Amino acid sequence: xxxxxxxxxxxxxxxxxxxxxxxxxxxxxxxxxxxxxxxxxxxxxxxxxxxxxxxxxxxxxxxxxxxxxxxxxxxxxxxxxxxxx
Amino acid sequence: xxxxxxxxxxxxxxxxxxxxxxxxxxxxxxxxxxxxxxxxxxxxxxxxxxxxxxxxxxxxxxxxxxxxxxxxxxxxxxxxxxxxxxxxxxxxxxxxxxxxxxxxxxxxxxxxxxxxxxxxxxxxxxxxxxxxxxxxxxxxxxxxxxxxxxxxxxxxxxxxxxxxxxxxxxxxxxxxxxxxxxxxxxxxxxxxxxxxxxxxxxxxxxxxxxxxxxxxxxxxxxxxxxxxxxxxxxxxxxxxxxxxxxxxxxxxxxxxxxxxxxxxxxxxxxxxxxxxxxxxxxxxxxxxxxxxxxxxxxxxxxxxxxxxxxxxxxxxxxxxxxxxxxxxxxxxxxxxxxxxxxxxxxxxxxxxxxxxxxxxxxxxxxxxxxxxxxxxxxxxxxxxxxxxxxxxxx
Amino acid sequence: xxxxxxxxxxxxxxxxxxxxxxxxxxxxxxxxxxxxxxxxxxxxxxxxxxxxxxxxxxxxxxxxxxxxxxxxxxxxxxxxxxxxxxxxxxxxxxxxxxxxxxxxxxxxxxxxxxxxxxxxxxxxxxxxxxxxxxxxxxxxxxxxxxxxxxxxxxxxxxxxxxxxxxxxxxxxxxxxxxxxxxxxxxxxxxxxxxxxxxxxxxxxxxxxxxxxxxxxxxxxxxxxxxxxxxxxxxxxxxxxxxxxxxxxxxxxxxxxxxxxxxxxxxxxxxxxxxxxxxxxxxxxxxxxxxxxxxxxxxxxxxxxxxxxxxxxxxxxxxxxxxxxxxxxxxxxxxxxxxxx
Numbered sequence: 165x166x167x168x169x170x171x172x173x174x175x176x177x178x179x180x181x182x183x184x185x186x187x188x189x190x191x192x193x194x195x196x197x198x199x200x201x202x203x204x205x206x207x208x209x210x211x212x213x214x215x216x217x218x219x220x221x222x223x224x225x226x227x228x229x230x231x232x233x234x235x236x237x238x239x240x241x242x243x244x245x246x247x248x249x
Numbered sequence: 250x251x252x253x254x255x256x257x258x259x260x261x262x263x264x265x266x267x268x269x270x271x272x273x274x275x276x277x278x279x280x281x282x283x284x285x286x287x288x289x290x291x292x293x294x295x296x297x298x299x300x301x302x303x304x305x306x307x308x309x310x311x312x313x314x315x316x317x318x319x320x321x322x323x324x325x326x327x328x329x330x331x332x333x334x335x336x337x338x339x340x341x342x343x344x345x346x347x348x349x350x351x352x353x354x355x356x357x358x359x360x361x362x363x364x365x366x367x368x369x370x371x372x373x374x375x376x377x378x379x380x381x382x383x384x385x386x387x388x389x390x391x392x393x394x395x396x397x398x399x400x401x402x403x404x405x406x407x408x409x410x411x412x413x414x415x416x417x418x419x420x421x422x423x424x425x426x427x428x429x430x431x432x433x434x435x436x437x438x439x440x441x442x443x444x445x446x447x448x449x450x451x452x453x454x455x456x457x458x459x460x461x462x463x464x465x466x467x468x469x470x471x472x473x474x475x476x477x478x479x480x481x482x483x484x485x486x487x488x489x490x491x492x493x494x495x496x497x498x499x500x501x502x503x504x505x506x507x508x509x510x511x512x513x514x515x516x517x518x519x520x521x522x523x524x525x526x527x528x529x530x531x532x533x534x535x536x537x538x539x540x541x542x543x544x545x546x547x548x549x550x551x552x553x554x555x556x557x558x559x560x561x562x563x564x565x566x567x568x569x570x571x572x573x574x575x576x577x578x579x580x581x582x583x584x585x586x587x588x589x590x591x592x593x594x595x596x597x598x599x600x601x602x603x604x605x606x607x608x609x610x611x612x613x614x615x616x617x618x619x620x621x622x623x624x625x626x627x628x629x630x631x632x633x634x635x636x637x638x639x640x641x642x643x
Numbered sequence: 644x645x646x647x648x649x650x651x652x653x654x655x656x657x658x659x660x661x662x663x664x665x666x667x668x669x670x671x672x673x674x675x676x677x678x679x680x681x682x683x684x685x686x687x688x689x690x691x692x693x694x695x696x697x698x699x700x701x702x703x704x705x706x707x708x709x710x711x712x713x714x715x716x717x718x719x720x721x722x723x724x725x726x727x728x729x730x731x732x733x734x735x736x737x738x739x740x741x742x743x744x745x746x747x748x749x750x751x752x753x754x755x756x757x758x759x760x761x762x763x764x765x766x767x768x769x770x771x772x773x774x775x776x777x778x779x780x781x782x783x784x785x786x787x788x789x790x791x792x793x794x795x796x797x798x799x800x801x802x803x804x805x806x807x808x809x810x811x812x813x814x815x816x817x818x819x820x821x822x823x824x825x826x827x828x829x830x831x832x833x834x835x836x837x838x839x840x841x842x843x844x845x846x847x848x849x850x851x852x853x854x855x856x857x858x859x860x861x862x863x864x865x866x867x868x869x870x871x872x873x874x875x876x877x878x879x880x881x882x883x884x885x886x887x888x889x890x891x892x893x894x895x896x897x898x899x900x901x902x903x904x905x906x907x908x909x910x911x912x913x914x915x916x917x918x919x920x921x922x923x924x925x926x927x928x929x930x931x932x933x934x935x936x937x938x939x940x941x942x943x944x945x946x947x948x949x950x951x952x953x954x955x956x957x958x959x960x961x962x963x964x965x966x967x968x969x970x971x972x973x974x975x976x977x978x979x980x981x982x983x
Contacts, residue, residue: 181697181698182697205503206504207754210754211755214447214752214753217751290750352761352762363741363742367742375826378823379827382731382785382928383762383783384730384784392866397864397867400862400864401782402782402783402784403781404761405779406761406763422798439749440737443744443752443757444740444754444757444760447757497776497778497779498725498766498770498777499776500770500776501771502771503758503771504758511776512776630763631763631767632763632766632767632768632770632779633770633771633776634779
């Protein structure tokens with residue numbers, strides 16, 4: 165799990181062009197979207213869907229499904245662990 | 250104030266001219282079907298015009314050997330029809346201008362060029378890339394039809410051609426031109442299909458505007474143009490007046506419109522204000538109504554704020570044509586002109602399930618003798634661009 | 644129809660951004676340089692919102708930074724209309740998305756480059772950053788793009804629909820575009836490719852700090868030109884060529900591409916002061932915005948820098964005529980006057 169979490173952080177920084185943010189800056193438990201976290205938006209949600217499919221072979225058909233899954237790096241990692249074959 | 254619409258022209262998935270479009274609209278006949286003009290790996294229905302580029306060239310009497318973007322060809326068909334309908338002769342000495350708009354420009358040809366150039370450094374035919382920019386189609390149309398006045402092209406995503414009509418009216422007010430042909434064009438191409446697919450907002454079925462089960466839009470291709478002049482025609486022949494308009498920016502997010510429809514509200518109320526009309530005067534709204542979750546929610550909220558409990562009749566004609574992007578404002582302005590001049594409302598015939606939060610239902614049947622004197626036409630786009638036009642009978 | 648330039652900003656291949664000097668340290672590119680890239684400021688300083696900046700491509704950053712700088716320098720006067728002009732828009736993002744369609748065979752495409760490829764991206768981002776829900780247009784017509792934007796702005800100001808309008812011309816160089824145009828025969832006969840972002844905050848009412856005023860403009864196609872356009876333009880302004888102190892020419896350096904402009908230039912009275920600007924910014928669809936920026940500065944500083952290659956003499960600089968031509972197709976004329 166910890167390895168997955170640190171990989172995810174690197175992938176997020178890369179694919180979302182998070183300037184001025186290093187993987188270490190990302191709080192595993194903090195909300196990714198909205199205020200108080202990384203401040204990601206709906207375009208980022210689409211990018212994360214691509215990221216999940218490219219790196220983990222997981223397909224999310226409806227961005228709305230992603231809402232709970234994308235809450236934090238922790239929830240993302242849990243989803244990947246639970247669904248990856 | 251407000252210039253007169255003296256001619257209209259349109260080509261879309263539901264017809265190659267105004268009469269064919271009208272027939273489809275009042276027969277509840279959609280143009281949404283499978284894509285056949287080119288191959289794509291996405292299985293989505295589209296509003297395709299069933300004429301190849303060669304057939305379009307033949308129709309227009311153009312040399313078959315010369316390369317024209319589909320954008321230019323579709324535009325020529327609609328502009329030619331609009332000029333003829335208006336009885337305007339480009340060689341009459343009038344100062345005639347053309348304001349076109351497009352979101353894809355000549356991408357239908359240049360996307361092929363890029364494939365070949367990617368394979369080989371000097372690959373690809375240059376004639377496929379010279380028409381890439383948006384101004385190309387405008388100049389091709391002007392040159393083919395002998396329009397020698399002011400030329401310009403606007404690109405504000407899905408609100409482009411509504412904005413072309415605004416500029417047209419302003420140019421006429423300032424006596425920069427005697428007659429303006431204004432509207433917009435967009436062809437189907439791989440670029441936009443893949444783009445909208447990457448946004449996950451393409452419905453695999455017929456789109457369902459303002460329906461609680463809506464799941465996205467269908468893309469379409471079209472060209473729609475209107476001929477405008479400042480003075481009331483002496484022969485009394487005109488469709489309607491462009492009575493008011495407003496353009497605003499939602500300034501909320503790059504792609505999403507604000508949930509309360511702040512920008513759309515500004516555009517709609519601004520257009521009415523310019524027309525000197527109040528919300529109760531509106532008989533019919535041709536909504537942007539793409540069928541995406543975000544658009545219809547935001548547009549509906551703005552309409553609720555503007556019209557309150559007195560919601561006028563409204564419908565989205567995108568169930569016929571698909572969302573034709575840069576052409577949408579143009580063809581829907583043509584449909585608005587027809588709604589007034591023939592006194593009829595065109596339905597969103599497949600609407601079934603109300604969005605409870607909005608509690609507003611589009612018309613599902615053709616309504617003849619509907620008493621249509623004032624029509625509002627909405628066009629919203631990426632980048633927060635929102636535009637509303639108001640047409641009136643007098 | 645006239646307007647006042649309250650402030651302006653330029654990011655160009657010359658040191659023109661956030662400086663009080665006017666081309667005094669400009670470097671005239673050598674004949675071998677075929678492609679002029681903009682000198683870019685530190686965008687982290689110019690565009691503070693990291694959340695939006697992180698997605699911005701080169702052309703968006705250029706445009707947004709120039710626009711924000713223009714507004715900030717006008718004591719924060721917010722525009723009530725934002726009008727941008729671009730020939731090819733966000734070309735690098737367009738190419739990037741096309742590339743990914745081809746490489747990934749239409750699968751798993753990142754939406755960001757598509758979203759940012761639309762021509763109105765810069766105008767939209769400026770509205771978002773300035774929180775301006777006002778009129779927002781983008782003109783995309785080759786060498787008439789900036790001209791259309793300026794005409795629209797001047798009409799709005801005259802109508803009283805806006806009091807302050809932000810107008811800008813932006814285009815970028817990409818390697819692919821350079822190569823494609825080279826294959827078409829460009830950049831071989833003296834013309835250089837260029838890029839830049841020039842923004843102007845225009846007002847209907849004068850203030851004590853105005854740079855200059857723009858009093859008229861006109862566009863015409865070279866293909867339909869009968870050679871009388873400049874004359875009739877000046878007639879419509881109630882002027883003759885004698886009233887023009889300096890003619891600023893947008894010559895690309897390629898005689899074929901400048902044919903209409905050069906043929907008019909021959910008719911100029913002997914000794915009439917002339918200068919050129921495109922050797923400094925390069926050729927692109929909205930390069931005329933750099934020309935207007937230069938003309939306004941000529942009126943502000945009342946001196947013609949050597950970098951503009953002046954020929955002839957002027958008594959003083961009160962009126963400047965800018966004649967731009969893009970690929971011997973789109974021609975435009977601008978009249979700028981000194982503010983009193």
